Amino acid sequence: MNSTPSSPATSPAPFVSNPRVRRKLRQERIAQAVFATMVVLMLLPLLGILVYLVVRGAPLISWEFLTTNPSKGMTAGGIWSALLGTVWLVVVSLAFSAPIGVLAAVYLNEYAKDNWFTRVVNLAVVNLAGVPSIVHALFGLGAFVLFFGMGRSILAASLTLAVMTMPVVITATREALGAVPMSFREACWNVGATRWQTIRRIVLPNAVSGILTGVILEISRKAGETVPIMFTGAVFFRAIPEGDLFAYRLTDQCMALSMHLYTVTTQVTGAPAALPFAVATVLILAIILINATSIAIRAWLRSHRKW
């Protein structure tokens, strides 16, 4: 830092605080404080609310609560049939959307050329992610329940969920595939492997953690959705044998946790005040647990990347 000797009177000496510098520093501190306050104002109430829900619901939650059917007009008992229903919906719907989503991402990342058709496909993925859940519900009702004659069933509800959450897995898988270096593929082609052999033996194994992250995120989306299953397969109440994991059939209607929360909050009178909180708590904890798994896998992936 050279001070300019020509005009020593007007130029301020370096590193000596003068009003202008002090003002700038003050500005900087204020800016930081304002932004930090905004984040705090955004996050604290939210976390407070969640803690409040969990604190009010926690006393009711026990192993028995999870494994008994609702009883007495849903004012007593547990949430077994809703819990199992959600698991069924998630698993069945995953069986459709995970393979199709992963292969769609393989197409977009490995095969598609940069032309108008690929742009249309991309646009379709973006739009599919943006379609409101209620429109997905209408689609599920019009297509799977009525047109394909599945009736209101686990199958129809799962398919609706599958179409709705597919963009999640497509996006995550594309990202994971894109992170595999091109040189891996080129090395493989050079020893005579075909495109598909390269993808199956080299690209997919190297992207598996990223794909898993996407699939887990998809699970959490599916588990929480209410609207798409409301008219395609979920019912207010249904008692099933307790303790039997295969108590539902694909053609059955089922209860679901999210739907059950809606029911006990708005449709049931005379339930103990803590009951809806307990259902909400189970739902929130399940979702947070699923997402935390996905975040942990991603963190592990970052620290263990070989290239």
Place this chain on the structure above:
Amino acid sequence: MISRRRRYEILSERSIETLIYLCGISAIIFVFGICFFVFREGLPLVFKEDTNFSLGKFFFSTEWFPTSMANKRYGALALIVGTLTVTILAMVIAVPFALGATVFLSEFCGGKFRETLKIVIELLAAIPSIVWGFIGLTVINPLIIQVFHVPVGLNALNGAVILALMAMPIMVSIGEDALKAVPDSYREAALALGATRWQMVFRVLLPAAKNGLLAAVLLGVGRAVGETMGVLMATGHAVNIPFFRDDGSFNWGWMFESVRTLTATIAAELGETSQGSDHYRVLFLIGVLLLSITFVINLTADLVVKGIRKQK
């Protein structure tokens, strides 16, 4: 002469590639499928004769009495206004906070703290809409009654707060990507000229990232318009244009009026309609309307983002 083994390999490679191609275009098939089936159930009503439904009334009448015995009326204007009111109010609440949080996250904090914040925001984005609706009903509702001394807390403000809370995490994560896309050389140049970080953010960063930030807001709007369970439980569910009193004067307390949105109407009424009835079809028409709105919003967001890429 190709060996049998080689032929088998070629065949399996071909079939797997066809399968991948089919999965690849599945997104297009689904989007068209959604349009087709929603239109298929809704459109017959537009061309049906001897019905009380007309497109003019649908868009410009506030009389929504689909279950009236004597005179069924299908005017969705109040529902459209309800959706707009709640969405715009939600954005007014959410955008400043989301913008501040985005800038803070991307420019003012670093390291572990930032990673933690990002994880918390991601978890918040994952909370299902039914839980938000439940929060609106059990937490925000009594809060509004106490703070503003109004008789009912299930109103436009409640719905907007819920939508704002839901949309913020998404807007922050997309907005942060937009700020990340601004090259570091911009920041360095501004700081080297003696700008404070505050000046750097407002004079350099925000103008440079404005398209990406706009896209973030648009996607937040798209989410808010399409949100169902949250607003179904929080807005009070009364078909009502909140801005006018019965005598036609402007209602200054419009925030505390109960409203109903397009999405909530479908969710609440579809279960009670019989398949093929006018009421059933008009709900699908509302679906068509929602689909068009969100398509336009998403396409605009996409074009805005494309616009940035072209500039570079």
